[in-house]
Amino acid sequence: MPVCQSCKHTWGWWETVKSSFAVQQGMTCPYCKSTQYPTSRSRKVSSGLVFLTLFIVFAFNFVWGPSIAAVIAFLIALPVYLALYPIYLTLSNQEEPLF
Numbered sequence: 127m128p129v130c131q132s133c134k135h136t137w138g139w140w141e142t143v144k145s146s147f148a149v150q151q152g153m154t155c156p157y158c159k160s161t162q163y164p165t166s167r168s169r170k171v172s173s174g175l176v177f178l179t180l181f182i183v184f185a186f187n188f189v190w191g192p193s194i195a196a197v198i199a200f201l202i203a204l205p206v207y208l209a210l211y212p213i214y215l216t217l218s219n220q221e222e223p224l225f
């Protein structure tokens with residue numbers, strides 16, 4: 127679970143998922159209200175999971191043709207992604223460049 131780098135509080139699963147849907151760049155800590163940013167490693171893992179999901183959905187479409195299976199794969203992948211996100215997310219006080 128992510129730990130705020132300002133106040134060292136561990137964010138809960140729901141707080142993390144809720145913060146990740148924020149429109150602004152950073153995520154606001156629910157305890158100290160400071161802005162926290164996902165580390166470049168977290169963003170790379172996140173991008174990798176999205177890429178993997180898209181690859182699986184495209185592979186489904188390629189093998190079996192456009193079908194409801196792709197939609198089902200996406201509907202399965204979304205909660206898995208949301209369940210995993212708080213586990214691998216680490217926070218930083220500054221926004222890190224991706225590369």
Ligand SMILES: [Zn+2]
Nearest residue numbers: 130133155158
């Ligand atoms: Zn905090």
